[in-house]
Amino acid sequence: MVETQIASKAAPVRFENVTKKFGRDVIAVDNIDLHVEAGKLVTLLGPSGCGKTTTLRMIAGLEMATSGRILIGAEDVTNLPATDRDVSMVFQSYALFPHMTVLENVSYGLKFSGFNKSETRDRAIAGLDLVGLKGFGERLPSELSGGQQQRVAVARALVLEPQVLLFDEPLSNLDAKLRRQVREDIRAIQQDLGLTVVYVTHDQEEALAVSDEIVVMRNASIAQIGTPRELYDAPVDQFVADFIGEANILPCTIEHVENDLARINVDGYRYELPARGLSSGAAKLAVRPSRLVIGEKDGFQARISKATYVGVRMEYTLEAAFGSMFAVQDDVDAPLEVGSDVTVGFSTKGPVLLPEA
Template identity: 55%
Template sequence: MTHTKGAVAFRNVRKSFGHFTAIPDLSLDIEPGQLVTLLGPSGCGKTTTLRMLAGLESPTEGQIMIGGEDVTRLPADRRDVSMVFQSYALFPHMRVGQNVAYGLEASGIKSGEARKRAEEALEVVGLSGLSGRLPAELSGGQQQRVAVARALVLEPQVLLLDEPLSNLDARLRRQVRTDIRTLQQRLRFTAVYVTHDQEEALAVSDTIVVMKDGKVAQIGSPRELYEAPASEFIADFIGEANVVDGHVRSIEGDIAKVDVGGVTIALPSRGIKPGPARLSLHANAMKVRSEGQGVPGTIASSAYLGDHVEYEIDGPLGRIFVVDDESEVPLPAGSNVRLEVRPRGVALIPQEHA
């Protein structure tokens, strides 16, 4: 990896807390100018990894590099990183401009220069003219953007974001994640983002690192993880796919003919040989039909959610979860249906990782 400003590297990093090993052996490269998300369920090690990068935790073993410099033993205040916390951590008695300028003044920059740079940072995050307000006079989304401005004004090599949207309601989460992604793409800073929310990770990331039990389960672009999961864990975690049994009938080149619930579809073979197989079947990869061709099933339950209907359907694949955006009126429980399976959203799961 080139020693470039903003590059991050973990080399055989282990972190233990007493007899418990949270991170057994982590090696990971983050390219400059990328937004990389650490994603995984609670307790998977993602926040511990971020805290080690920030200098808030020390590795038990291994090496951490930022911009080619070994920072493994450097204290947090000597690392060229800034952190945005889920709680915003704004000073309630300070006005917005003072909050943003605080870190600059603490590092010895004269107050006039610090205020000027704070105004520029607020303009970058779309909050021009609000420097005289108190945090309590801002919305949650505006407060989070102040926290981002306060971190960016220090011009760090790496911006760290720890569950930055978890305190916002659903609509604000969508807006602020768009703001963060747009800002990162415009300024091209390196960002490491922690979340347990799959949709959030898919929306903001260049690369997603899915963690499980302190280890990297899969690294890839949002599309790679969604469409080509490396294991049943990834398939289940990204997009809440159904993991079902199928049968590979034949392989031609890199295309497999696969039997799924009595219906044959063509899929990338992913190195899988003819015979029994496991498949990832996304909930929106199926259309519910009252009649015709498709996988037979019986509706166990249905829920109307405005722009789509959610079904649980029993059939040869077991009980599966289906999201249908074409159903205007939910079909009642007990209805016999056919499921039209679309290849996009269906993937064979490599056997050696299953």
């Protein structure tokens, strides 16, 4: 029986005014400050080219910062090569050796870490057990499913007991059902071991599901940092509102503000909500599809232009005087008819005010 345990040496990660340039003109990361607490899973989220992967690679030592400081724990690692940093990385492609068994793949990094043959084997077996692959050690990677291969890659990283574990788009090669299962596995392992994890993805749902905190990146800089619920319920601007989940961005007018409570007008429909520091005048309103209420007595007028049944809910496209909206309803037994005129309001915890620009 293997008694070896995988231990956590979780350390915080800090970026202080970090910039990364490629050549003279290409700024991949622009003067960012970031603090990842020890034992937390923080996701870097954003569209292609926003700087999230470059940020991850700078933690790993695969890219060097042009300016600023990077600390892991109390150590300044800014100029340290990857081999001198106590981090492990799980790649999108798994990067398994096809000619080696699963156990040999997991053991590979341990051979260079000062463990004897017996300790190496025990740790590798413990790592496979941890990711639910006990008894799979003698198989080749080609004999495993995509999800199982990804777990092998996670086990290989975990057995090194890194201060920081890095994930670069780890689920992008898996189908939807496997993605959900493997992300739950990764989150469970991270929480059980108290690992510091920095995780890169472009998938908003994935980020919301696994993260303690999400760093939304845009144009080489940080747009907003917050918990999944904070970002979903209180985005700072239109980009974050539109990128984190689905949001309808509606034009509105702030008619009056008192004690940080704003009275707004949306096509004649008046509603009160937190002003979030805004003053009277034109503004934008972010409303999640589930927080548009069709059939309210008080609201603005719209027409149903499309109705789609997707099993657990109905999805509707609505046309109002100011443009189109997307709404969802749980009532699948009495769907609303295309072409019908409806009144649309907001749920109690509904819209969020955003700056006009």
